[in-house]
Amino acid sequence: MRLPSATYRLQLHAGFPLDAARELLPYLDSLGITDAYLSPVLQSRAGSAHGYDVTDPTRVRDELGGEVALARLAEEAHRRGMGVLLDIVPNHMAASVENPWWLDVLRSGPASPYAASFDIDWEPARAGLAGKVLLPVLTTHYGETLERGELAVVIGEDGLSVSYGDLRLPLAPRSQASVLGWGLGRLQRATGAADPGVLELATIVDGLAGGGPRVSDDTRSAIARLLRLVERDARIGRHVESTLRRWNGRPGDPRSFDLLDRLLDGQSYRVAYWPVADQEINYRRFFDVNDLVAVRVEDDRVFSDYLGTIVRLVQSGLVDGLRIDHVDGLHDPARFLERLRSAVGPETYIVVEKILAPGEELRPWPIQGTTGYEVLSAVNDLFVERSATGDPDTPDAGAVGGDAGFRDELYAAKRLVVTELFGGELRNLAQRLGRLAEQHRHGRDLTLTELGRALVGVTACLGVYRTYVDPRVEAPDRRVIEVAIAEAIRRDPDNVRATAFMRHVLLLDLPARSGPAQRALWIRFVMRWQQLASAAMAKGQEDTAFYRHVRVLSRNEVGADPALPPIDAPALHELLRSRAERWPHALSASSTHDTKRGEDVRARIDVMSELKEESAEREASWRRWCEERVGPAARGIGPDMARLLFQTIVGAWPNVPDPTFGDRIAAYAVKAAREAKRETSWRRPNDGYETALVAFARAIVDADETDVERRGLAVFAERVAALGVRVSLAQRLLTVTLPGVPDLYQGSEL
Structure with missing residues (x-):
């Protein structure tokens, strides 16, 4: 295996493409960098500044120069004895009409060949969403948007679509036929049934109406014929324009929008006011980001389709190592990593973005380690004055250090995000939990309200990002679940029965006579809950509590726990000894694209603590x-x-x-x-x-x-x-000499 000695993160975008990165290689080489660490390179949304919003996983992004530019960079790197480490995004794609997979799902719904690629609940509790995707794209309520004329049917290169500002949403082929067929009989009577243009339009309508829900070659042919017909036959063009005006309604006349309302209701998506998403959305998102939809890489076909290009880039020698983004969002991280390792081979360097809680050990996955947030936190802690980290309003709080009050803040923040940002996922899980309770003697008398309360409480009390029940319940998972259950009961003693039932479920403690089908339901619930738990910790701690509860702000950072005292030198040595034994080739980060502040700002705040x-x-x-x-x-x-x-x-x-x-x-x-x-x-x-x-x-x-x-x-x-400056230099010295691979973020060496 080729192992990097030092990596340098390069944030690629249209203004800094792959060829610009290639030109930096001599400079990086002179610094002692051995591997160029690239942000995601697959096709993403136009103008994306980060590349995490993938739209086409089958090709390298055009704005970066495409695969030929990646090949030029790799060739120059390898000529210098350097490598290429690539950040990949297996958890999600852009929920955008720029994404052909997503566009096809919007057009064809469950019949789309890509329907199984995305984590969509096609049978949600909300009956009106059955077979549909909720699209939270409107800036105000649907009825107001509709009757103001902001939604309209237009004609373009994809045939007929729904326009909303700059957004174009597809219409199902049969819906296009319904619109184009409106008034066709009157046109035939007015011009004569033998008119060539009218005959052509009639055959186009028949072709769209009989094509089924999927877009076929016949459908594409009919749309192409329509566009040519409208362009060459002015009378047909005027007829189509007049038809669209009739369907689009007139502001000030609410009844005139009935046709468009029914047309929209017949699509495989439902446009909605964007805040509705937190409570009603029926696809899993990257955290609470509506325009990033989760990908089901746990499905073997989806894995192959989505990661095929990445695997090919590794096998062809253009890429030497992989960094896996947001591994905790995956359905089954262990199985994914085993599958990936098998695909890219044993000689490929792999690290994962995994945020370890203090005291948490990385699982024995087939990788070289994490991206190093635990090192970032520990190195920073060494320069924080312990007595400054306690509650300033509590006498003698600094004697021990750390602020236990942060635990209460984190608990409240996680409860908030679970109920407000992930209300749809919470309701779905509560209903699943209710079905499990009905089959258990100690659960059947529990109400959905009690079960939902327990679900929120246990999730808020979980002290790690997630567990890894798969369906084995290993000792580390059992320990953190038991602690979370005990803490949830302490905080909500009136709901002890429901919380105790949650314990049975999370530990897969099924009734003795449970069959395979019942066990599968329990496992499915736990696997889904683990994904919610990860999102709840990320949004509750990193994006809420860290902004609410401030003592020494440099400790409010990814991978840190302000409730605990700063690490001291003996504890740091123990952490590094363990790292040297178990994960000697993990990355050692000091700044990343996800840290809250740069390392120099953190160093100055450390000084303020002194x-x-x-x-x-x-x-x-x-x-x-x-x-x-x-x-x-x-x-x-x-x-x-x-x-x-x-x-x-x-x-x-x-x-x-x-x-x-x-x-x-x-x-x-x-x-x-x-x-x-x-x-x-x-x-x-x-x-x-x-x-x-x-x-x-x-x-x-x-x-x-x-x-x-x-x-x-x-x-x-x-x-x-x-x-x-002294603290920054000391931290840099530690980072580049401690066990692991020092990772520099673009510009942080200056």
Whole structure:
């Protein structure tokens, strides 16, 4: 196996394609980098800045230069003795009409050959969604959108489609026939049945009507004939235009939209107001991102279709190693990795994006390790003053370090995201759990309300991202499930029976007389719950609690646990000893595209923890100064949000004048507040609060340089930055020398 010694992450996009990356290889070689670590390269949405929204897994992205450009990069890398490590995205694709697989599913529904490729519930609890996909694309409620004329049937290169702004949604062939056939009889009477154009239109309508739900060659031929006919026969063109106006209705006349309403109701999708998705969506998403749909790579055919190009790139020698994105989102990570290893062979270097909780061990998968978040967290912790990490309002909290209050914040945050962001998945699982309970003597008297409560509680109490019951229940899974059950009972003692039943299910403790069919239902529930648990931890901790509960902000980072004291030197040595024995070739990250802040900002915040008294005094003075300038509106900005802003401003304070700093701080303040989901959120923005928050965040940045408070903060920030350089260098030294493969993010070497 070819093993990298140091990797360098390159974030590819249209402005930095593969040929530009190739031109950097001499520089990377001079740094001692052995492998160019590429962001995803498969065809993705036009203009994508990241490549995680794959639209066609069968080819390398055109905007990056295609496969020929990848071959040029690989050839130059190999000539220099370097390798190519490629990030792949097996969990999801873009839910976009740019994705031909998804487009076909929207057009043909369950009859599409790609219907099984996506994780869609074709028989959801909502009867009106049976056989349909919910499309949460509207900016307001469906009825209002329809009657304002914002949805319309138009003609284009794919025949007839539904227009909504820049979006074009397909119409089923039979629906196109219904529209085109409207008024055809009158046209025949007016022109004569023997008119060539009318005859041609009639045969096109018959062809579309008789083609079935799938798009066939005959369907494509009929659409091509339609476009040629409309172009050459002006009378037919006018007839089609007139027909479309009749179907599209007239704003101000609600009844005129009845035809279009019925037409839309006959499609294999249902357009909906976008917030509906969290409670009603019937396809699994990447977390709560509506336009990323989960792919069922657990299906052998889907695995081959979706990953065939990746496997070919490895087998052809263009790619030397793979990084697996979001492995915890997969249905069965172990089986996927075994299948992938078998496909690419034993000599291919593989690492997974797996976020380990403190004390959690990576499973013995056929890989070389993780992408290194556990190292990032541990190395940072070594430079954090332990006494600064406790609750500042609790006497002697710093003696031990860590803040147990974060546990309560995380519990509340996970409950929030499970019920609000994943309400549809939660309801589906609760109903499945109810069916299991009906077959169990200790579950049949439990109500769906009680079971749903237990489901939320246990999920919120799980201390790791997920378990790996497959269907074996191994000792690590049993331990974390038992702890979660006990904690859920402690927090909700009135629901102990339902929580105890959850324990039976998650540990696959079936009744003695259970048959294979019943066991399969229990396993199916657990496998599905594990995927929800992963999303709940990611959104609850990384994207909610980390923005709500702030002590030392550098510890509110992927892979860290602010509830625990910072790791000390002996514990770090033990972690590294274990890593050297078990995963010596795992990546050692210091920054990634998913970290909350850059490593230099984290280093400066670490310094602030060492200057905790001075930092606390400067923060208090800054906050009083901001409140005086912003006025009464500043009272709504709580201490955690203020501390987050203060540490961010000082940590990111520019070394040289930067006219964009105020705008960047303002944008970050709004993002942080919306992620916290308290006074404002992405789904329910609070304009008044956000206006006050921006004024609060910008006040010190926009103040005159002669202002005493601004000058004092600037002097403090400059001192922190100077000390932060030492911390940054020390952390870099550790990262490149400890067991593992140092991974540099693009630009972080500067």
